[in-house]
Amino acid sequence: MMSGHGHGGHSHGCCEDEHEPAERGLEYALYQRIDIEKLQCLNETREGDGKLVFKPWDQRTDREKFVESDADEELLFNIPFTGSVKLKGIIIAGEDDESHPAEMRLYKNIPQMSFDDTGREPEQAFRLNRDPLAQLEYPTKIARFSNVNHLSIHISRNFGTESTRVYYIGLRGEYSQAHRHEVTICNYEASANPADHKVDSIIPQTNFIS
Numbered sequence: 001m002m003s004g005h006g007h008g009g010h011s012h013g014c015c016e017d018e019h020e021p022a023e024r025g026l027e028y029a030l031y032q033r034i035d036i037e038k039l040q041c042l043n044e045t046r047e048g049d050g051k052l053v054f055k056p057w058d059q060r061t062d063r064e065k066f067v068e069s070d071a072d073e074e075l076l077f078n079i080p081f082t083g084s085v086k087l088k089g090i091i092i093a094g095e096d097d098e099s100h101p102a103e104m105r106l107y108k109n110i111p112q113m114s115f116d117d118t119g120r121e122p123e124q125a126f127r128l129n130r131d132p133l134a135q136l137e138y139p140t141k142i143a144r145f146s147n148v149n150h151l152s153i154h155i156s157r158n159f160g161t162e163s164t165r166v167y168y169i170g171l172r173g174e175y176s177q178a179h180r181h182e183v184t185i186c187n188y189e190a191s192a193n194p195a196d197h198k199v200d201s202i203i204p205q206t207n208f209i210s
Contacts, residue, residue: 060167063167098159
């Protein structure tokens, strides 16, 4: 009986695996934490297309929305978040041909990054496999990506053609709200200033009377 029970537990484990994609979809919800209006994609063929590849998990194999590189095979995504992110993994999907990205270099907290800045050492770099179905996750070194307000993804080359095409970029990780301490300090100083001025104006009068 014990062994039969064990098999029952095992088959239950199989059933849980079937639900795994839905849970992955929840894990890949960081696209909702991107300040999408400020997201930049350098060297995109059509302005604004770079924003389209950060989409929900269930749209990851959608071929309608994509970004294609323009002058050469490189793309550079500048991705500002609305808070602080601990980045754990990335999925990147393209066409099942030579236009698929072959290398990805990650940089953190360098807003407005340009191609001139890509000569510096990345936080992490990956050689990519062709992944048209968005199934392969590249795990980041979490210690290096534990406090990310801005992420830059440099696609440095593809598999051997003039332009690169990307359909989906998925970001997995944890999000925490931005802190607002600066605002509190400013408000405190602003409300303190009128009191300071009153004190200044009283002192000369006192001296004059005496």
